[in-house]
Each structure stands twice: as structure tokens, then as C-alpha cells.
Amino acid sequence: MVEATHQPSQALETGESPNRRAWLRFRDNRPAVMASVFLLVLIALALAWPLISSQGEVHSEAQFAAPSGGHWFGTDVHGRDLFGRVLAGTRISLMVGLVGALVSLVIGVLWGATAGFLGGRWDNLLMRTVDVLYSLPSIIFVIVIITTLQEVLERWLQATFGGEGGETARMLLLYAGLGAVSWLTMARIVRGQVLALRERQFVEAARSIGLGTRAILWRHILPNVFGVVIVYLTLTLPAVVLYESFLSYLGLGIQPPGASLGSLIAEGSAQINPIRVYWWMIAFPAGFLAALLMALNFLGDGLRDVFDPKVDKNC
Amino acid sequence: MTLIARLAMRPALYSVAGARAWFCAVSLAYFLRRVATLMPLVLVISFLAFCLVRVAPGGPFDKERAPATPDIERNLKAKYHLDEPLWKQYLRFIGIGFEKRNGEWRAFEGGLVRGDFGPSLKYRNHSVNDIIAQGLPVSLSLGMLSFCFALGFGIPLGVWTAIRRGRWQDHVGSFFSILAVCIPAFVLGPVLIVLLGIKWPVFPVGLWGGPWHVILPAITLGTYFAGKVSRLTREGMSQALHSDFITTARAKGVSERSIILRHALREGLLPVVTYSGPLLADLLVGSFVVENLFQIPGIGVFLVSSSINRDYTMVVGLVILYSVMLLALNLVVDVVYGLLDKRVKYG
Numbered sequence: 001m002v003e004a005t006h007q008p009s010q011a012l013e014t015g016e017s018p019n020r021r022a023w024l025r026f027r028d029n030r031p032a033v034m035a036s037v038f039l040l041v042l043i044a045l046a047l048a049w050p051l052i053s054s055q056g057e058v059h060s061e062a063q064f065a066a067p068s069g070g071h072w073f074g075t076d077v078h079g080r081d082l083f084g085r086v087l088a089g090t091r092i093s094l095m096v097g098l099v100g101a102l103v104s105l106v107i108g109v110l111w112g113a114t115a116g117f118l119g120g121r122w123d124n125l126l127m128r129t130v131d132v133l134y135s136l137p138s139i140i141f142v143i144v145i146i147t148t149l150q151e152v153l154e155r156w157l158q159a160t161f162g163g164e165g166g167e168t169a170r171m172l173l174l175y176a177g178l179g180a181v182s183w184l185t186m187a188r189i190v191r192g193q194v195l196a197l198r199e200r201q202f203v204e205a206a207r208s209i210g211l212g213t214r215a216i217l218w219r220h221i222l223p224n225v226f227g228v229v230i231v232y233l234t235l236t237l238p239a240v241v242l243y244e245s246f247l248s249y250l251g252l253g254i255q256p257p258g259a260s261l262g263s264l265i266a267e268g269s270a271q272i273n274p275i276r277v278y279w280w281m282i283a284f285p286a287g288f289l290a291a292l293l294m295a296l297n298f299l300g301d302g303l304r305d306v307f308d309p310k311v312d313k314n315c
Numbered sequence: 316m317t318l319i320a321r322l323a324m325r326p327a328l329y330s331v332a333g334a335r336a337w338f339c340a341v342s343l344a345y346f347l348r349r350v351a352t353l354m355p356l357v358l359v360i361s362f363l364a365f366c367l368v369r370v371a372p373g374g375p376f377d378k379e380r381a382p383a384t385p386d387i388e389r390n391l392k393a394k395y396h397l398d399e400p401l402w403k404q405y406l407r408f409i410g411i412g413f414e415k416r417n418g419e420w421r422a423f424e425g426g427l428v429r430g431d432f433g434p435s436l437k438y439r440n441h442s443v444n445d446i447i448a449q450g451l452p453v454s455l456s457l458g459m460l461s462f463c464f465a466l467g468f469g470i471p472l473g474v475w476t477a478i479r480r481g482r483w484q485d486h487v488g489s490f491f492s493i494l495a496v497c498i499p500a501f502v503l504g505p506v507l508i509v510l511l512g513i514k515w516p517v518f519p520v521g522l523w524g525g526p527w528h529v530i531l532p533a534i535t536l537g538t539y540f541a542g543k544v545s546r547l548t549r550e551g552m553s554q555a556l557h558s559d560f561i562t563t564a565r566a567k568g569v570s571e572r573s574i575i576l577r578h579a580l581r582e583g584l585l586p587v588v589t590y591s592g593p594l595l596a597d598l599l600v601g602s603f604v605v606e607n608l609f610q611i612p613g614i615g616v617f618l619v620s621s622s623i624n625r626d627y628t629m630v631v632g633l634v635i636l637y638s639v640m641l642l643a644l645n646l647v648v649d650v651v652y653g654l655l656d657k658r659v660k661y662g
Contacts (some may be wrong), residue, residue: 132359135638137600140364140630143622144371151372242499249501249604250619262499269505277509286502293497301493 022227022306032302035295042292046091049084067280074280076267086284089259090292096174096253096260097241097296103179104240105233108186113225115187116194117217127191130184138181142243145177146170146252167258174253178240186232193225227307234300238293245289261289346650353642357635358409361427364634365405368627375436375625395436397627408433408631432632437624443632450614451636453523454601457536457613460529461598462591464537465544470587472541473548477583478575480553489549495542504535504608521610532609536602540594544587552583581655588655592648596641600633 026032067074073082115126153169197203198221206216245262247253254260256267268281376391392398396407406412410426425431432443469492476488511531512520518531555561556579564574601615614633621629 132356132363135356135360135641136363137618137634137637139603139619140367140622140634143619144367148371238497242497245499246501246604249499252623262501265499265502269501272505272509277513279509282502282505286498286506289499289502290494290497294493297493297497 026302026306029302029305031298032305035298035302038291038295039299042090042295043094046087046094049087073284074278076281082280082284085259085264086261086288089261089264089285090288092171092254092258092260093241093244093262093289093292096171096178096244097237099175100178100182100240100244101233101236103176104183104186104236105229107179108183109190109222109225109229111183112187112190112192113194113217113222116191117198117213117221119195119198123191127188130187134184141181142177142247143252145180146173149173149176167255170253170255174244174247178243178247182236182240182243186229186236189228189232190225193228194221197221197224231300231304231307234296234303238296238300241289241293241296261285261292265289346646349646349649353639353646356642357639360638361409361631361635362405364631365408365627366401368622368625368630369401371625375627395434408628427635432635433628435621435626435629437621437626437629443628446617446629447614447632447636450601450612450617453611454606454613454615455599457529457532457605457611458595458598458601460533461537461540462595464533465540465594465598466587466591468537468541469544470548470584473545473587474552474575474580474583476545477549477552477556480549488545492542492545492549495538496546497542498538500535500539500602500604501608503538504531504605507531507535508608521608523609523611528609532605532611535608536598536605540598544590544594547586547590548583551586552579555579555583558582585652585656588648588652592644593641596637596644599640600637 073086076082076085111126111130115123150169150173153173157169203216203220206220211219241261244253244260245265248260248262249266251266254263256263264285265282268278268285271278271281374392374397376388389398396404399407403412407414407423408426410423410428410431412423413420414423415421425433430444432447434442435446438446472488472492476485476492479485479488508520508531511517519528522528556575561574561579564578569578600618601613603615603619605611606613606615617629618633618637620626621633
């Protein structure tokens with residue numbers, strides 16, 4: 001896609017570290033850099049907007065107003081400013097995606113690294129479990145997790161913090177549930193990597209000087225898996241965001257008055273009828289969702305080119 | 316194993332026909348072993364699904380209007396054996412075991428071993444088998460069509476972006492394939508309905524009838540996968556185009572068209588072949604969003620609604636249907652993989 005100006009031989013001569021080489025290669029990948037700038041701006045805007053304006057929560061008489069100078073994105077069924085709502089939704093969607101991806105990272109890396117490193121019977125047991133989980137439809141898992149734990153967690157939150165714990169509980173479960181269904185591929189990838197690394201000489205050397213299993217895993221194997229994990233993490237993020245928007249669309253995710261991009265799209269498409277189409281209620285949240293997902297995908301692709309340069313870029 | 320070892324000793328192996336026979340014997344043994352491991356796997360999956368839906372709070376009769384009295388609910392539970400211990404319910408579901416009926420010990424009737432998923436707890440006049448038999452053909456044909464759409468658009472786009480890698484054609488093509496992955500069906504569906512159904516009424520807006528009804532849902536369902544297939548093809552083709560045998564073919568003066576279509580494509584499509592197993596399984600059991608949007612009477616709607624309604628038997632039936640389909644398709648994928656890439660060893 002982009003010419004790699006920094007060949008290994010050149011790097012050896014100038015004495016560049018692998019990380020610096022990776023950074024230089026990333027900097028040359030224009031779509032990925034543009035995507036990260038876009039993401040940073042979007043995150044900053046989503047975080048800062050509630051401090052600037054509280055229009056998103058204010059109900060008004062102006063129901064279903066088309067986009068104008070006063071309301072850039074128009075208003076929704078309750079006369080709320082859609083621009084504020086979309087930014088709030090972006091914030092929630094990003095948060096769900098980030099935490100879900102991190103949960104999947106922790107489970108996947110631990111599971112895969114344990115399986116790959118222990119090998120033998122343990123490997124068999126752990127990976128067959130992954131196979132079984134793969135062949136269950138994940139939507140059932142999510143629904144069961146959300147409904148099972150909701151009551152328990154809600155009660156616990158009310159007892160500990162008092163007041164309304166329902167919304168927080170639902171959000172926490174959404175994070176956990178989405179993480180819990182998307183770690184399988186991560187576990188497979190990490191296992192494969194660890195299996196290959198385990199036979200390398202530096203691991204043998206570490207073992208011969210008497211390092212324990214845990215030290216070898218933490219200090220020698222996991223740092224080497226880092227690149228692949230980061231790449232896969234950036235590719236899991238959009239998947240989790242998409243899944244969350246699907247759940248919110250079903251009514252299982254974020255509940256009103258809270259908003260995620262998925263629930264905003266659901267609200268918009270509920271208003272479709274043959275006589276009148278409030279296009280802005282779908283177009284803006286959907287546009288934001290698509291832009292967000294595309295930026296994350298470009299970033300992930302860029303990072304993969306950096307950490308996993310299998311294909312020669314000089315073609 | 317001994318059969319294979321004996322086959323290997325035979326001199327016939329060194330002829331072309333012998334090699335083919337050898338390949339068939341090995342893959343047949345492999346195939347049979349895979350089928351044999353499939354059964355316990357399906358059992359484990361059915362057990363997991365069986366427990367999972369029962370772990371969730373609430374039961375199938377919570378939302379009923381009628382059973383206001385505890386008596387009615389107790390009778391309902393007794394009728395569907397929900398008052399029995401879990402292990403007995405599971406054995407009854409599988410259909411292996413005995414119970415005392417009218418003072419005599421008799422074997423369980425129905426059950427999974429006899430191909431019977433039991434009655435639906437929500438739609439109580441229908442058995443799960445009935446509902447699947449009604450909805451599956453619809454979901455299957457919609458899924459097949461979306462699959463063809465996904466491959467028909469994804470593979471050419473992927474090949475095109477791979478051979479023009481790094482040029483503007485690649486950038487444009489890649490942009491559209493990533494865009495396709497980023498637009499969820501519940502956005503694309505309404506947009507297509509509004510534009511092609513209401514504004515310019517080219518296609519019918521919903522329902523299930525003639526071939527015209529299939530097009531919008533198939534596009535809605537297939538677009539995401541077309542994008543994904545195209546990305547996979549691009550990656551596989553890019554790698555294939557850089558391998559040594561392509562360089563050799565180029566050096567021998569094989570035409571570019573033949574290099575791409577006959578040599579590189581065979582290897583470049585391997586990632587797509589791997590992916591098409593899970594993809595086809597996902598498509599064939601139907602999609603909640605698409606069937607809901609277009610009011611199509613498939614079974615995709617039931618997978619979500621039955622787990623929300625705690626329709627225990629329905630959930631387990633659909634999970635088994637899905638996982639059997641997935642496992643079978645993965646098996647087919649492995650065989651196709653071996654046909655495309657002769658270096659693959661079954662073992």
C-alpha cells in the first residue's frame with residue numbers, strides 16, 4: 001500500500017530499534033495516520049462536548065426539526081438536539097468497545113498463553129473448550145449473561161452505592177458480555193504464537209538458568225506476543241462496537257434516556273414510514289458509526305502492516 | 316491405520332492412479348474419524364445450551380396472560396416436565412432412559428436420538444421441528460443467495476485490489492470493501508427500503524414471495540460479508556502473487572491473465588475457503604435483523620426471540636441446528652481445502 005522506506009538492512013546500519021522501525025513504518029502509512037488523527041479528534045470532541053453544551057439532554061417543543069443553524073443535526077422525537085445525542089452515543093459506543101476489547105484481551109491472552117505454554121493435555125482441554133464455544137451462537141451467550149447477572153449486580157450496586165444502580169449495572173454487563181464472547185480468536189492467535197516462541201533458543205536459555213514458568217511467560221514470551229495482540233486488539237474494537245450497536249438495536253443494550261450509536265439508529269429507524277422520512281435521525285448516527293468503524297479498521301490494518309510485514313510493500 | 320499402512324506398501328502407489336487411491340483412502344479415513352468426533356461434540360454443545368438457558372432467571376411461562384394462579388403454572392410445568400431434576404430433563408431431551416408410566420417402566424418417547432426436538436414452550440401448538448421445517452427453507456434460500464452475492468462481489472473486488480496493490484484502484488476498491496464491513500445491516504436495510512422501495516419503488520418493501528422480494532434482503536445481508544470476503548481475497552492474493560512459483564511462471568512467460576486466474580487464484584482463495592464455512596453457517600440459519608426488517612418468515616428471528624422468551628426447547632433446538640451446520644460445513648471446507656492445495660496432509 002505504501003512504500004516501506006526503511007528496509008531491515010538499512011535499519012541495521014543506522015542501528016534503529018524494532019520499535020522505532022515500527023513507528024517509522026506506521027508514519028508512512030497515510031490512511032492509518034489519518035485514521036488515528038480522526039479518532040483523536042472524535043474522542044476529544046465526544047469527551048469535551050458535555051462541558052461545552054448540555055443541549056443533548058434538554059427536551060424542547062421542536063419535535064423532529066430538520067437540521068438548521070440552531071440544531072446542526074436536527075432534533076429527535078423529544079425535541080433533543082441530535083448533535084449532542086450523537087456525541088454522547090459516540091462516547092458510550094467507544095467506551096463499550098474499548099472495555100469489551102480489553103476484557104477479551106485479558107481472557108484471550110491468558111487462555112491462549114496458558115494453553116500454548118503448558119501444551120499436552122492442558123492445551124488439548126483448553127483449545128477444545130474454545131472449539132465448543134466457537135460453535136455456539138454468541139447472541140445466546142450475551143443474552144443469558146446480561147439477564148442472569150443483571151439482577152445480581154443491580155442489587156449489589158444498590159447495596160454498596162445506594163440510589164439507582166440499574167443503568168450502571170447494565171453497562172458493566174454489556175462490557176463483560178461483549179468481552180466474554182470475543183476472546184476466542186485472540187486465544188487461538190496467542191496460542192499459535194506462544195507455541196512457536198516456546199521452542200526458541202532464548203526460552204531454552206531462560207529455562208537453563210533456572211527461571212520459573214511464570215517468569216518465562218511474563219518476561220520472555222508475552223512481550224514477544226505484544227505486536228500481534230495489539231493488532232488483533234485494534235481489529236476487535238470495531239467488532240465489539242458493531243456488536244454493541246446490534247444489541248442496542250435489539251433493545252438489549254443501552255436503555256433510554258442513555259444513548260449509543262446503535263440505539264440512536266434504532267430510534268431513527270422506528271420513525272420510518274412511507275409518508276415522512278426523518279432522514280437525519282438515521283443518517284447522522286449511522287454516519288458517525290460508519291466513520292468510527294472505518295477509522296478503527298484503517299488503524300488496525302496499518303498496525304498489522306507495521307507489526308506483521310509479511311507482504312513486501314515495494315510492489 | 317493398518318489398512319493405510321498396507322496401502323502404503325503397495326507398489327501401485329507409485330503410479331498416478333495409485334496416488335489418487337492413496338489420497339482417497341487417507342481422506343476417507345480422516346473424514347470418517349472427523350464424523351465420529353462430531354457426535355460427542357454435538358452432545359457437549361447441546362448440554363451447554365441446555366444448561367445455559369436454564370441458568371438465566373425467569374421461565375417460559377412468565378409472560379403468559381392466563382396462568383395467574385400458581386396451580387396453572389404448576390400444571391404447565393408438570394406437562395412439560397420442567398419440575399423434574401435437571402439431569403432427568405436432559406436425558407428426556409436426549410431420549411435415552413426409562414421412566415415409570417402407568418405402573419410400568421418404559422423408555423422415553425421422542426428425544427434427540429429420534430430426531431425430535433420436542434414441543435415449543437412459547438408456541439405450544441407447534442413442535443420445534445415444525446417451526447424449523449417451516450422457516451428453514453426460507454432462511455436457506457435467502458442465505459444461499461446472500462452467499463452468492465458475497466462471493467460474487469467480494470472475490471472479483473479482492474482480486475482486482477490485489478493485482479493493483481498500492482495504486483489508486485486498490486485505494487478505491489479497499490475503501491469500498493472496508494465501507495461495506497462498517498455499515499451494519501440495520502442501517503443498510505432501512506436505507507435500501509427508503510430509496511429503492513419507497514422513493515423509487517423498484518423492489519417490493521417486504522414480505523416473501525416472488526424473486527423480486529429476495530433481492531433487497533439478500534443485498535442487505537450479503538454486503539457485510541462481501542466486504543469481508545474481498546479483504547480476505549486481497550490478502551491471500553497479495554501473498555500468492557509474491558510466492559516463488561509465480562515468479563517461476565512469469566519467468567517462463569506465462570501470460571498475466573493465466574498467472575492470476577490459474578495459478579495465483581488457487582492459492583489466494585484459500586483464506587476465503589476457510590472463512591466460507593462459518594460464513595455459510597451464519598447465513599443459512601438466518602438473520603434476525605434482515606428477517607425482522609423485511610418481514611420474512613425465516614428462523615433467524617426465532618434465535619433471538621426464543622432466548623429472550625426463555626423458550627428452552629426452541630433455543631436448544633436452534634443451537635443444535637446451528638452447530639451441526641457449522642461443524643459439517645467446516646468439514647466440507649477441510650476437504651475442499653485439500654482438493655485445492657495438494658500439499659495439505661490429513662492426519
